Amino acid sequence: MKQMLKGMITIVTGAGRGLGEALSYGFAQEGAIVCPWDIDEENLNKTAGKLETMKRLGKKAKVDITDEKQVSKEMELIESEFGGIDILIANAGILYSYEITEFPEDRWRKIIEVNLTGYFICAKYAARLMKKKRKGVIIQINSKSGKKGSYWNSAYAASKFGGIGLTQSMALDLAPFGIRVNAICPGNLFESPLWQKSLFQQYSKKWGISIEEVKRKYVEQVPLGRPCTYKDVINVAVFLASDRAEYMTGQAINVTGGQEMR
Ligand SMILES: NC(=O)c1ccc[n+]([C@@H]2O[C@H](COP(=O)([O-])OP(=O)(O)OC[C@H]3O[C@@H](n4cnc5c(N)ncnc54)[C@H](O)[C@@H]3O)[C@@H](O)[C@H]2O)c1
Structure with a gap:
């Protein structure tokens, strides 16, 4: 079967484990050259090792996505090695859960910092490279919590609701440059x-x-x-990253088996 993303230079954040790891292999199977990023070096090396055996490893990097200097530096290195990027999957995210009157402020700030500001920083520098080629795709891994509040989940929901606002606003800013920006809202993995x-x-x-x-x-x-399974999310992400979704931007697609209707 024809690979849908042959040769596409793809950064996946939070690629060390979980959904980000699965997305890295899923995109590699579709022919993408994957640059895995994670703050956790041990897990990052594991993912990079497997991508290498698949002959689809681009450049691995230990990056904290909340650190603008680290992100901009790594983007520069990728540009000099590969001439730019085609796809960013902003997947890295964290969750701490507390009832609202007991929510520690530092944990609140950390969630917003990683899930929302980290997404902004990665998208900002990815879009700078994509603008030069007048083409590119940004996909945020959001959540069903990005559309509906949930118990003990105020910071995570706020960060994910914010992510949809950021996705739509970037889609408007970047549409004139041929860059599409969409989010995926998975159910329970x-x-x-x-x-x-x-x-x-x-x-x-x-x-x-x-x-x-x-x-x-x-x-x-x-x-x-x-x-929800990793495969359900990979299927939609591959579609959104491919030219088959060329008329889609600013969307937040539910991959929930219909859960949001109940
Ligand atoms: N697990 C679920 O049921 C579920 C459901 C819907 C959406 N999501 C979303 O999917 C994404 C991945 O979730 P997961 O369950 O695989 O999480 P996970 O905790 O298993 O993996 C997240 C990865 O991100 C990395 N990371 C954390 N902070 C980072 C930082 N500052 N810089 C770089 N990397 C960092 C971690 O080291 C880890 O490898 C998240 O955005 C999450 O909100 C998860």
Whole structure:
């Protein structure tokens, strides 16, 4: 089958684990040359190693996306090595969950810093390179929490709602330069470390039910009757990155099995 992203230079932030790692391999399978970024060097090396065996590694980099100097420097290095970039996947994100009156200010600020300001910084410097080629695609990994508030989740929801405003505004600024900007809003990714290592146990304890019952409770909210998978997100991201989506910009696409309708 024809690869949809052959030779496309693609930065994936938060590529060390979870969805970002899966997106890196998914894009590599479609022929993209992937530049994985992460703040966690050990996981970054693991992802880069696998991309290398797939012969699709561009340039790996330990980058903190909230640090403008690190981001601009790395973009310069990629430009000198590859002549620019074609695709940015702004995936890196964090979540801390507290009831609003107990939310520590430093944790609030950190979430906004990584999920919103980090997205802005990466998109700013990616767009500078894309403007020179008058072509490019920026995809933000948002969340269903970017469209609907949720309990104990004020900072994360605020950061993700903000991400949709940023996506739309950048889409307007960059449309004249042939650059498209869209967001994907996935549902619950049960296979992610977030759910596997923390949320299942947390909710099971909070509600006094088993992990299997927690899973059932969430899946019952999904009309299509199953959790979101990495593959569901990769499919939509590959489409948005490809020329098949050439008339789409400023959108925030739900990949939720219809969950937002319930
Ligand atoms: N897991 C879910 O159910 C789910 C659902 C909807 C949306 N999302 C979104 O998907 C994205 C990925 O989520 P995940 O569950 O794979 O998370 P994860 O915690 O497994 O992975 C996030 C990666 O980002 C990296 N990172 C964190 N801060 C960084 C920084 N300042 N600079 C560079 N890298 C940094 C981490 O080291 C980690 O490797 C996030 O934006 C998240 O909001 C996740």
